[in-house]
Amino acid sequence: MINIQDIRDTARDLLAKGEVRAVIGWRAGSRGMPAEPVVITAPEQADELVWDPTCYHNLALHLVEDRKFLAHARKTAGAPIGIIAKGCDARAIVVLMQENYFKREDVYIIGVSCEGSGMIAEWKVARQLDGAVPTAAAFAGDEFAFATAAGEKRLPAREVMADRCLECRNPFPKEHNVALGEDKTGRALEAPFAALARFETRSEGERWEFWQRQFDRCIRCFACRSVCPMCYCEECVVDSINIAVAPETTAEEKANRIRWIERSAVKSENITYHMTRAIHLAGRCVDCGECERVCPVNIPLRLLNNKMEREARERFGYEPGASIGGPSLVASFRDDDPGAFIR
Amino acid sequence: MSMEKILDKARLNDWIAALAKGGDWEVHAPALEDGVWTYKPVGDAVRMDHPNTKQPPKGFSFPQREVFFSFEQIKGEAPRLTQVMPDPKRRAVFGVRPCDGRGAVRMDRVFADNVNDPYYQARRKNVAYVGLACNTPPAATCFCKSVGGSPVSTDGLDILLTDLGDRYHVAAVTETGKAMMAVAGSPLADAAAADRKQVKQVHGEAVAQPQRAVNNPEAAPAKLKASFNSPLWEELARACIGCGICTFLCPTCHCFDLNDEMTGTVPIKGNRVRTWDNCQFPDFTMHSSGHNPRENTAARLRQRVCHKFQYFHENFGMLQCTGCGRCVSECPVGIDIVAVVNKVAEHVA
Ligand code: SF4
Numbered sequence: 001m002i003n004i005q006d007i008r009d010t011a012r013d014l015l016a017k018g019e020v021r022a023v024i025g026w027r028a029g030s031r032g033m034p035a036e037p038v039v040i041t042a043p044e045q046a047d048e049l050v051w052d053p054t055c056y057h058n059l060a061l062h063l064v065e066d067r068k069f070l071a072h073a074r075k076t077a078g079a080p081i082g083i084i085a086k087g088c089d090a091r092a093i094v095v096l097m098q099e100n101y102f103k104r105e106d107v108y109i110i111g112v113s114c115e116g117s118g119m120i121a122e123w124k125v126a127r128q129l130d131g132a133v134p135t136a137a138a139f140a141g142d143e144f145a146f147a148t149a150a151g152e153k154r155l156p157a158r159e160v161m162a163d164r165c166l167e168c169r170n171p172f173p174k175e176h177n178v179a180l181g182e183d184k185t186g187r188a189l190e191a192p193f194a195a196l197a198r199f200e201t202r203s204e205g206e207r208w209e210f211w212q213r214q215f216d217r218c219i220r221c222f223a224c225r226s227v228c229p230m231c232y233c234e235e236c237v238v239d240s241i242n243i244a245v246a247p248e249t250t251a252e253e254k255a256n257r258i259r260w261i262e263r264s265a266v267k268s269e270n271i272t273y274h275m276t277r278a279i280h281l282a283g284r285c286v287d288c289g290e291c292e293r294v295c296p297v298n299i300p301l302r303l304l305n306n307k308m309e310r311e312a313r314e315r316f317g318y319e320p321g322a323s324i325g326g327p328s329l330v331a332s333f334r335d336d337d338p339g340a341f342i343r
Numbered sequence: 344m345s346m347e348k349i350l351d352k353a354r355l356n357d358w359i360a361a362l363a364k365g366g367d368w369e370v371h372a373p374a375l376e377d378g379v380w381t382y383k384p385v386g387d388a389v390r391m392d393h394p395n396t397k398q399p400p401k402g403f404s405f406p407q408r409e410v411f412f413s414f415e416q417i418k419g420e421a422p423r424l425t426q427v428m429p430d431p432k433r434r435a436v437f438g439v440r441p442c443d444g445r446g447a448v449r450m451d452r453v454f455a456d457n458v459n460d461p462y463y464q465a466r467r468k469n470v471a472y473v474g475l476a477c478n479t480p481p482a483a484t485c486f487c488k489s490v491g492g493s494p495v496s497t498d499g500l501d502i503l504l505t506d507l508g509d510r511y512h513v514a515a516v517t518e519t520g521k522a523m524m525a526v527a528g529s530p531l532a533d534a535a536a537a538d539r540k541q542v543k544q545v546h547g548e549a550v551a552q553p554q555r556a557v558n559n560p561e562a563a564p565a566k567l568k569a570s571f572n573s574p575l576w577e578e579l580a581r582a583c584i585g586c587g588i589c590t591f592l593c594p595t596c597h598c599f600d601l602n603d604e605m606t607g608t609v610p611i612k613g614n615r616v617r618t619w620d621n622c623q624f625p626d627f628t629m630h631s632s633g634h635n636p637r638e639n640t641a642a643r644l645r646q647r648v649c650h651k652f653q654y655f656h657e658n659f660g661m662l663q664c665t666g667c668g669r670c671v672s673e674c675p676v677g678i679d680i681v682a683v684v685n686k687v688a689e690h691v692a
């Protein structure tokens with residue numbers, strides 16, 4: 001099990017030596033639980049860092065934000081930025097580097113292994129705790145320990161883990177500068193794509209009906225897009241500002257910009273949004289499951305992205321986030337490609 | 344004298360049926376759908392054991408999308424506009440929590456008192472809110488008491504129900520509420536002295552439940568005003584991902600956008616549509632020059648918090664936030680409006 005002191009010492013040391021200009025990690029939330037993402041810049045802040053089963057956020061997103069912030073402020077980075085990364089965070093960082101979004105030397109990865117468990121799904125915890133409100137969560141081997149007003153409650157990790165973590169084959173961040181915790185690569189507690197496989201036992205008609213209903217429920221808060229480290233486009237097709245506006249852009253051009261998707265959160269527009277997003281994530285989604293976690297109306301978005309991921313795996317033996325130098329599913333081209341149409 | 348009645352829980356559905364039949368009310372109540380508490384038209388079984396709903400009942404008077412008018416232009420002819428007014432159906436919404444009743448009061452200030460929004464008013468005058476007092480321990484994110492509310496507040500409601508175990512205490516708040524309680528076939532019975540006593544006690548206990556708090560809310564507007572240029576906002580918004588959850592789930596957010604949605608080109612045809620807007624989105628208040636006065640998450644978080652705790656107070660003399668806690672519990676990265684207001688107040692002289 002990872003000792004939080006090791007994470008803090010590593011971060012403090014890196015900051016003190018000036019090897020990194022900041023460390024992205026987690027600290028306790030204002031209500032104790034869940035943890036919240038934080039960017040620390042001074043060695044003494046290292047003691048704020050926490051590591052518990054509510055560190056579910058994919059911190060690679062905050063790397064993306066940091067890069068955008070620097071670009072807007074026209075600043076150069078200087079020293080690399082440090083980041084505490086779980087398996088899925090590290091996979092996301094790898095994809096971003098594969099896409100040349102950052103250079104490897106600009107990021108210092110402090111890997112943390114999820115070892116035998118992973119992160120909680122809050123709705124599963126709520127179901128099991130029967131009304132008790134946990135104020136803190138901790139790893140405890142095969143269990144999670146929750147502090148509640150009625151004392152400590154322990155629950156088997158498997159019962160309350162997020163689906164993405166149950167199915168995770170890479171809870172160890174392969175790409176790292178330093179790694180803490182045991183390497184448990186290959187440990188899926190459930191078969192990979194288990195939730196998808198269960199869903200696919202339904203007939204095509206039932207599935208279409210299911211998705212129509214789900215997309216009808218979407219309120220287009222765009223949390224799924226905002227939380228995804230892969231959705232880093234400066235201008236998204238769904239926004240009303242999807243043309244670059246320059247001083248010479250005319251009123252006519254602004255008025256006549258193509259509106260791919262209307263603002264109304266209605267089924268037709270929502271479907272277009274979700275289909276566009278799923279396609280843009282094919283071969284890029286690392287199954288951190290964040291989009292599904294944040295959806296306020298519980299739309300099971302992993303099913304969409306997992307479907308694309310499984311297709312890529314079965315047809316091309318492709319695994320997103322496996323190696324920085326490797327080819328990327330949709331952006332790489334080979335002279336000896338077996339498909340004549342592409343040569 | 345206020346009207347107080349008692350309803351045997353087993354007969355809740357009879358009252359709802361009477362409202363539908365005798366009062367021509369379309370009744371809605373919270374139902375658990377896909378793990379989400381949502382207001383739904385009532386089927387045969389209503390259970391009101393819900394925590395607060397994921398979305399407030401705001402949409403009954405201010406839906407996320409509504410058509411104002413349709414237009415059509417045949418070449419060579421004058422354009423034709425046809426106003427589309429909301430369905431005049433009367434809707435009774437059951438199980439509204441007191442914080443959301445207070446949310447309705449704030450929405451009314453914006454759309455019914457200050458300006459005359461015919462679409463909002465057409466819907467609002469046909470909606471009745473049947474509230475449900477919160478007499479179980481509050482959620483970890485509730486803070487209604489510190490923003491002037493209470494778990495048994497009747498503001499904005501037409502009727503307040505209080506769960507007394509096997510029966511509800513039913514109190515009329517408005518004339519509409521009285522009429523609903525007296526609807527033909529109503530199974531409500533007169534409240535006995537013991538019931539009145541019990542409800543007083545239950546309310547007292549509910550109000551005594553501890554909650555999180557905005558410290559010194561009276562000082563918040565001035566403190567926030569003084570914080571406008573504080574670098575603190577950048578730090579507070581550091582984790583913000585810029586999604587729209589906090590405002591789309593808020594019972595009092597009311598910013599909107601107008602768009603023309605085309606449905607045909609020959610002849611030109613379409614609808615003028617109002618949709619919710621969201622101060623957390625990057626294109627909110629974007630000028631056509633490309634300039635945006637709220638250009639980053641720090642400015643947008645400041646907008647949201649100051650609107651709730653300063654600007655609205657300046658405009659209407661009340662805090663806009665009702666302490667429902669949705670923006671706190673649903674934020675993907677734990678941005679907590681209570682902590683933000685308290686922190687700003689602490690840092691500003
Ligand atoms: S998906 Fe894997 S790496 Fe990510 S939090 Fe879950 S167990 Fe850890």
Ligand code: SF4
Nearest residue numbers: 218219221222224295
């Ligand atoms: S998070 Fe959920 S509700 Fe929000 S846009 Fe995504 S799918 Fe729709």
Ligand code: SF4
Nearest residue numbers: 228285286288289291
């Ligand atoms: S699509 Fe969802 S699961 Fe995939 S990388 Fe983005 S947030 Fe993570």
Ligand code: SF4
Nearest residue numbers: 593664665667668670
């Ligand atoms: S600001 Fe947050 S807590 Fe206040 S009324 Fe809106 S959603 Fe509820």
